[in-house]
Amino acid sequence: MNTGAAIEAAPQEDGRSRILAAALEVFSTSGFEGASLRQIADRAGVMHQLVVYHFKTKEGLWRAVITSILDDNIARLPAWRTRLEAVSPAQALRTVVREFVLFTSRRPEFHRIATFEGRADNDRIRWLLQTYTRPYFEFSTSLIRAAQTAGAARPGDPGRLHYAVIGLVTTSFVFAHEYRAMTGLEPFDPAEIERIAALTFDFLAIP
Amino acid sequence: MNTGAAIEAAPQEDGRSRILAAALEVFSTSGFEGASLRQIADRAGVMHQLVVYHFKTKEGLWRAVITSILDDNIARLPAWRTRLEAVSPAQALRTVVREFVLFTSRRPEFHRIATFEGRADNDRIRWLLQTYTRPYFEFSTSLIRAAQTAGAARPGDPGRLHYAVIGLVTTSFVFAHEYRAMTGLEPFDPAEIERIAALTFDFLAIP
DNA sequence: GTCTATAATTAGATAGAC
DNA sequence: GTCTATCTAATTATAGAC
Numbered sequence A, B: 001m002n003t004g005a006a007i008e009a010a011p012q013e014d015g016r017s018r019i020l021a022a023a024l025e026v027f028s029t030s031g032f033e034g035a036s037l038r039q040i041a042d043r044a045g046v047m048h049q050l051v052v053y054h055f056k057t058k059e060g061l062w063r064a065v066i067t068s069i070l071d072d073n074i075a076r077l078p079a080w081r082t083r084l085e086a087v088s089p090a091q092a093l094r095t096v097v098r099e100f101v102l103f104t105s106r107r108p109e110f111h112r113i114a115t116f117e118g119r120a121d122n123d124r125i126r127w128l129l130q131t132y133t134r135p136y137f138e139f140s141t142s143l144i145r146a147a148q149t150a151g152a153a154r155p156g157d158p159g160r161l162h163y164a165v166i167g168l169v170t171t172s173f174v175f176a177h178e179y180r181a182m183t184g185l186e187p188f189d190p191a192e193i194e195r196i197a198a199l200t201f202d203f204l205a206i207p
Numbered sequence C: 001g002t003c004t005a006t007a008a009t010t011a012g013a014t015a016g017a018c
Numbered sequence D: 001g002t003c004t005a006t007c008t009a010a011t012t013a014t015a016g017a018c
Helices: A015-034 A037-044 A048-055 A058-075 A077-084 A089-106 A108-117 A123-149 A158-174 A176-183 A190-204 B015-034 B037-044 B048-055 B058-075 B077-084 B089-106 B108-117 B123-149 B158-174 B176-183 B190-204
Strands: none
Touching (some): A015 A037, A015 A058, A015 A108, A015 B015, A037 A048, A037 A058, A048 A058, A058 A077, A058 A108, A058 A123, A077 A089, A077 A123, A089 A108, A089 A123, A089 A158, A089 A190, A108 A123, A108 A158, A123 B176, A158 A176, A158 B158, A158 B176, A158 B190, A190 B158, B015 B037, B015 B048, B015 B058, B015 B108, B037 B058, B048 B058, B058 B077, B058 B123, B077 B089, B077 B123, B089 B123, B089 B158, B089 B190, B108 B123, B123 B158, B158 B176, B158 B190
């Protein structure tokens, strides 16, 4: 999966890109309500009115941030599905788990945003769940179900297992500061990332 | 573990208690920056200036909310430690995992707040980590370590396993709305709570 | 302990110059 | 596309009556 390079705006890029990059950072640390357009604009080095010019409203900016991260990934799911049909259910599971861990380590901001929003119910959340969360949930649980049928995955409700995996994978990256302070481990170290992937596959798979 | 009954304020209780109960709700859905004293006061049925009277600042209120939830639990850890020395490491692990799942299901708000704050680094967070997160982390990892020594727990860094468990346990409760919408399962159903506890112990233990 | 009144600051959003 | 100027509403916090 791609990390959505468009959002990695360098200082010399145009205002719109710099605003998107700044907004990703601020929304992921302060939440939607806690983020302010001035805070985002300051970080992007522009006047806060320029944010309104480009994205109309704060909610429009929020949706643009999510889209810039996830659109490519969701569009790529059908191709992934085809490719994974060529390998065993266990191998497919291992591949997808690892890709998910790598995506989370590259873009912990998205899961930080998801942890802010997953508890509420409003237009913004319904749009997120329907547009991005649901397709990935269906993708993931269908793979788990196939692996269970092949006797390669732990039994139990695929949805419950999916969310167990989400929690298991994302915690060290989402709470990187706390994780570092408590465990002394560096969550973004490549070896540590692979250990999380291995631990998650081990949880999910039947040897 | 107790749920901190002081915060379960009935409408006829005094302002301070009603404010604490309302603040727990609002901080856990909007985060510290996203929460407003007016929003909290409205929910408590008082004027927002009364919040300032009782808790001086917004941060003072936030700390009082955390304290009202966690103080009893942390104070009870030494007694737990003594009690668990009488049973096998595997049984101790099973008991503590189940208690943690039950606590999370009764007070998902605390873990919602933790997901808001675990990514930042400021006075408020340092206080939370030092006062409450650290003692429980030490308690939990020492039990994991003892179980590993006895050959009853999965090998691997105890801190990494601790946070894997935190993620695995809390996800369905913290993201209850999303979990319900995607999986069709009811996270707070007693049977579902026990399934999460069983799944977590199964992840951690060596049969 | 709870209220009214109010100050000082910051919020999201609009209008218009260049 | 980016800026200045400005509006209205909401924010945290203070002062003081009862």
